[in-house]
Amino acid sequence: MTETQAPAEEVTTARRTLLEARDLHVEFTSRGRRARAVDGVNLAVGEGEIVALVGESGCGKTTLARTLLGLEKPTSGTVRYGGEPLKYTSRALKEYRRQVQLVLQDPMGSLNPRHTVYEAVAEGPRIHGLPDEADVVNTALGRAGLRPPERFLLRYPHELSGGQRQRVVIAGALALDPKVLIADEPVASLDASVRGEILALLLRLRDELGLSALVVTHDLGLAWNIADRVAVMYLGRVVESGPVEQVLTAPRHPYTQALLSVLPESPERVVLTGEPPDPTRIPGGCRFHARCQVLASGKAAEAGVDGRCRNEPLNILPAATGAQAACYYAEATG
Template sequence: MTGRHTAPVLEVQGVGKHHRGRRTLREVSFTVAPGTTVAVVGESGSGKSTLARIVAGLDRPDTGRVLLRGKPLPRRGRALREARRDIGFVFQDPYASLDPRFTVEQTVAEPLHAHGLWRDGGRERVRELLNAVGMGSAPAHAYPGEFSGGQRQRLCLARALAARPRLVICDEPTSALDVCVQAQILNLLMDLQESLGISYLFITHDLHVVRRISDEAVVLTAGRVTQHGPTRRVIAAPQDPATRTLPDTAWAGARFPPPASGAP
């Protein structure tokens, strides 16, 4: 987490969405500053993953708009593909989100090929990324099935960073992992943010994760923002009863930085 305050990397302005006749998002608004983490937290079905898909350009809002680096996110075509170079995505399940037919190199290189970057030192970029996520010893021609869940999630993170995005969306990236590996992945995310200056939109239902990794928290309840502000304030004084029922896990011996001064 950092304290940088310049023009937002991401602006979500009054986003609304209907799905199968039901309103899943209602006038959702917030911003993400460069080098910071905003956590979107809420119960299952609150609209968190729908919001993540809209920000990533994988789905369209019915109302409102998403701005990436001050420009509206295009709705389709080549312009959308070019804009998505600035967005990385780490999915919840590292077992389902990796193609078992792709080697390690092919997995991490996928965005480089998609954005026409492979010829500009693609193989060296893949090795650099694997080193950055602690997978430098992984054979380039190995397959995902040869690795553990935590190692697969590191490969997912390397893939998300391949095109040097300004924003990485993390949709419950630790929930499918055991508690020790969860702590390792969160520590890695924070280390990468410190070294690369990237921003995270972090989707989660775990208040411990929110407390430790985010600068700001956005609480979603039934698709509506019910609280938004500095994380320590949101956690210390939740305004929505649903927030108090969310899990708050802890990891013995995990290497986390201490909370900011005055935080609980």
């Protein structure tokens, strides 16, 4: 196998694809060194679908999310919405961000402490010149579970609980009636007792409004509870993807197996050595091979693929809906 990219496959699914990355690359240059933060990603989010993007810190998932939002421009490849390539003019991006909204992990950081709840939720509708502002704000707060809305309109962020603040952030996104939410670690800063409420809210929004979501997280337990499909990212690439139940009950990639092993119900803990490699120095062969427990244990040698793991780059995974893994050992052992 070589690292050359075959034409991106069309996603065959009953759901219409709304948001898509096609052979996406995002590079940053600092002090003459080129960092491949996103290094060839194909990913699709269907209508009414929740996709979890999972990986360690530094794997490129936040850069990918920012690129899907139009906040970063890809070095190569395309972001497509509704089948059309994203345009980067101010007017096109403004319209696009009515359809695709961001929900950040830190509500205190994303809410202005001097603005009331009403002002926070009304900001987007004002920017976009939407009519009936008060009705839009009340409806958005109600959908986000802040009922009755009148109780919250004049409160400030410091007067709310963490869960209420996150609901205000979600209401601010809902006020523009988007089709897709991109949620970056949406419950990471919340108490365990509140996390389930916010996840249940996202599921309810999907069921009642047909909303799609890409949920960026390091937590496979969260992915299990909320996602229809999961994409596992390592060092700028998706290394395994598929229906969440299939991937998380029978993971094929050693990296996914290691991430799952930290969950309480896991029978065996896999301790990964070292940190993810520097994206300015991506290793040859499988990019995970230096930390791979299967290669270290000799199992890859028994399957006759250890040389390929160390030296032969893997193909980039397509945006397919079925389970798939970029791993020579998984291919060899079926």
